[in-house]
Amino acid sequence: MNNNFINKIIKKSILKNPHDKIKTRFPPEPNGYLHIGHAKSICLNFDIANKYNGICNLRFDDTNPKKEKIKYIDSIKKDIQWLGFKWHKKPKYTSNYFNKLYKYAVQLIKNNLAYVEELNKNEIKEYRGTLTKTGKDSPFRNRTIEENLILFKNMKLGMFPEGSMCLRAKINMKSPYIILRDPVLYRIIFSEHHQTKNKWCIYPMYDFAHCIADALEGITHSLCTLEFQDNRQLYKWILKKLHFINKPPKQYEFSKLNLEHTILSKRKLKKLINSKLVNGWGDPRLHTISGLRNKGYTKNSIQMFCQKIGITKQQSIVELSLLEACIRKDLNMSSPRRMAVINPIKIIITNLPENHIEYFNVFNHPQVKEMGTRKILFTKEIYIEKEDFSQKDKESYRGLVLGKKVRLKYAYIIKAKKILKDKKNKINCILCKYYPKKIKKNIGIIHWISIKNSIPAQFQLFDILFISKNPEKQDDFMQSYNPNSYILKKGYIEYIVYQEKVNQTYQFERIGYFLKKTKKNKKKIISFNRIVSLKNKHRSFI
Template structure:
């Protein structure tokens, strides 16, 4: 038997080489900014960072890069922790925050000033942007660039003590205004911001910039492999510059190796927290966990499973170049998982009355349904059956050709788990012409265990018994983004106003009233639907469409 060769991704190959060269153990981290809810793109990073730590018996921290108090909230911190845990990731130690290191950041900023590598600039943000230069032209040095160490220290301490207004001064790294890398042209590392922080309160009125704090956090925590997406590749020289020039700081434990990988982009899917927040703020969606949103909270509410998301991320792999993944690839992974684990049930979304004219009026019998045909251990359940039923409106046609194998005048179909029935007549509304009831006879010899149980007909319909039926509300969900709008259009213009259709008066099996919150079911012949986490109750069941039974992707 040939030995199976497992190809490792390029990050695993780097880690293997580092361990072979003598590295004791790896340390990774997942470092979100608490300025919104996580989206599906973050899932890839979560599975990668925590997965590598687990595979190589290393550590992985959950750390919040909370350096901008204006945009950060405890709500986001709590939601992120909830999402990471739901995906199955277990972080090492306590949750960490950039704000844990504010004192260390400040000490190291003073150290840069003392080394002549940072200065206080009085220029406005507009002036600094104007003097930054372009990709083909060097920037212009600030007139304050050559201030003395003593003056810079004094001014920086006055900034810390609240002597200046927001934007009046900024601390910049002194690197190279002619560098071909725009990030190296004396970037700002501290700004004045008189804003209360969600953790430190009003202790600080100056806050470190992300590009300054982020690499230092990694080095403080002893991170060995700092994994990030490709848009940070041009930031790597700046990150290394900070760490190299602060290598003598007692705060730093390591020089992290930054490795960039392709971010997750899915066709016609918005993964910008800023733009998603615009939809939330405009109340076009039902909060950050709206099941139409690609946030992890929204996907959970829609009925996605951690296993499906993990399988999807593993299938697309870890690459060095960006690409856009077909949306059908994601739904294929979801459908495969739900097919294995979701219970089956019958629900009629657009009900049409069906009466069995030769069935006893007051008789109710119980037929046996299979919970999941792919998992016998899930067993069977009992379904009420009687004279009065509901079927889908689309399952009856007054006029139909030979290819239509559902119910039609004189035609026969089998009711799932039940009898073969024949359409004898139907009732129309005299004013609208709408068909309001189908009248059928049933063959009592065609039930399971009866002599004609194996008699073949081409169509099988799902149904719900009328007297035991539970009224439910079903939400049909479509793409959040309007495919006819340009990708660079304003997010409010791109929003698909037809992305939600609410169906009221749907008829469900009685057991669906007791559906656990968040449980996904396969509604027979219709698709997978999930008991809504926000609105579902036994008295008023609400289900969201998770995914249809099929799409264009063939695997």
Template structure:
């Protein structure tokens, strides 16, 4: 892990207190799947604990049964395990419900919390704005005993949802809006908590439960993103006023923003609801499950998280940064093969119908230990449509009428004739091959572009899913209507061809199709129905 400002703080703390035990935590709310922003937080908390011989807890912030679900806990555990990380302890905020309640009573007894009967809309109205001070609730000055009595009635389920809540009594004129008598407890009756069932009908808010959970678990450094900077004031206020010792301290780093992407669970849910993506594991999303399905490796994701560093400065990370890490991870361990994803037929007319030439080529151009493979050249082959243009251009890198190209590992061919159907679409291109051009030493080869190909008779049909940016604009964090910026071509499905023996070349479901990109064999593929997901395109492929 790269050294960062949080580590400098920890080193200073260790220097000033040699007996300090470093303890961090990753506290996801189980109301959605993890995304790459969570991976960054996991990496930071886990790496710091490991580096300083400390511990890191995985804590589920399960204080809102209205939004949370057991299936999300299962998926979060699965994602973390897949990333290759093991937490020292798995905790649940719900385990501390009794303690939260007792600490709330302490605040009430100190005159620092009260039961408010304003509804949600009026609480927001009374709170004011950045330019306008808030107003005191008409229920703010209730007596301590009355507040205790009402809070206990809330616990017993004597009030309806939304009829009252428990609020901290701080200051309605504070410059920090979150300090204007924030809600500490609310009533939730209609939803069953997956752990406590219907035992509780009042639930603590995140801000109240989070800091107390950190204290209970003896977290030394509570690390979160900058969006919780204002919450830090409330974090410290609660811990100060419930009279606890050895308070944890909160430190903030910049959240992850990646070009043309969103990392908001709420917005991802919106995309799913509007059927723009299928589910949380759609490969176009930067969720951990989406990246896994697309073919990203745990190593590439963790390397990326380390590479971007930990700072307080907000920045927009280029998607190419993430792509470069998966390329590096796959480059030295994945076989190469040829495939045509958007085919056009070539007939080499000066070869006989029964012509068959076996050519031995390396599985990897730089790694001999990966061995070799056989490819076969026949009279009829396929090339990519993008490698052909009808009109001749002298400096063109494509095959065109009366122009030549070199077939990779094979001969130079020259286009002589085009056959079209009644709709004026090309059916086949008739080419001449030059026998003496197989050798790499031939001078003519240097003047020609090299294109990939595949023999018609030695290929099988395959689908290729090509993923592009999900959004048309780079920065989305301040856009309210993200649907307006969705890229309608974010998923392109091509039907082309791969070699018949492709399954023998695939290593752990990965293959690089030359000049195209790295691909991941879809788990639903069979020998009769082959589908490849494009992990990442090669630099020159459009």
């Protein structure tokens, strides 16, 4: 973030005008929850303001009441604060400027730079042309100024049906920039607005409102993603024609975030939610900020990720493993180690007496000795992981096999002697022998948990939501949905975890990092979310 091209632009700006205060803004539309792509923009805008002793405004782009809700505004505020950032003074709204925006639109009409259009949406698109075909003038383009003023006022008074009219800028229907071919500035919408209620029935388009709001707030650097690159031409045209000539804000574009196996389009996220394939905006499988938070990601890991991907103009898709590496790094030193068994198989150690209990004192963290130690129990009956036992030996397999020895972590070597099965040929338990004093090098090590020192738990395992690396590019992204993206497992954890706080993160040895979600009570057993596996792969535990 410190050496990107935008920072270089700002440094030059400061050298040229050392007394000017840097002002940025984060302008989300409150029509959904924020996602990891927004986090990139949040970090950029707020970090720049912090670095150069400037300010960053939070401004809600609330120009479409049909799609916007108060709950989205509240969630956006919560996400920004959770990420560790603070906006300048009170949040701002584009609706704060509706009166001024209307007057600026009237000014454009009076200067013969805007007109009331009666073509419908499809006709406007047809008249606009394409990249290879120039547009043609609307039959309503040459109305008189007086007629346009009356029509626009009547639009404001609600005298025309929704969709019957709009206000367009009069620029150039033959411009190589399609955005300059008489773009729509205002449209009629009969919906109650969350801030202005029913005061207005005409609402400005983003491109008209955004640049004016930037200018009114004194924004110096208006930062947006590359899909708005051509829009910069309209941004400059509007500010010039409305005579915002005293240090107008300048727009700069950077590449948006594309993440492997992930959908970030709010429209497509809504489709997923409405299809009941995920449980709302905060589903831990989604890369919304609330989803990542619910899964167990930390603000530090997300900020670290944004630092690593940087700010460029190059369009690329970022590997999911980079995001996972950031959370592993952040959790590694802060998460105590515990043992858990997700797919349990019972082991009976035949050469131990029935009531044998032995204690081992182990560190809660191998590198952070300040975390102290705990005692784990070694008893006649223990659980091990199902994937750590095989009925047939395999090449390079280092788990438990009949006649083969493995070491129980922190404890002894055991050897499988016999498998006991039920009538359906399902394994009931494995009879083993332990070797208390024999040391053997180059032997497999597995984790385990004493039945007497365990309590039941459920584990929510989240995997990639889309099998395709780039579902955004598919004609039907739903076809790439991974039916194994969520799996619930029931197993056991060390009893000590029962006494520890909710929202504590752990590294369950040899399995991954987990977040404790609920306390044990009459209705629920302790529940854990898997945040990330230990290795750079996705394990579904099927």
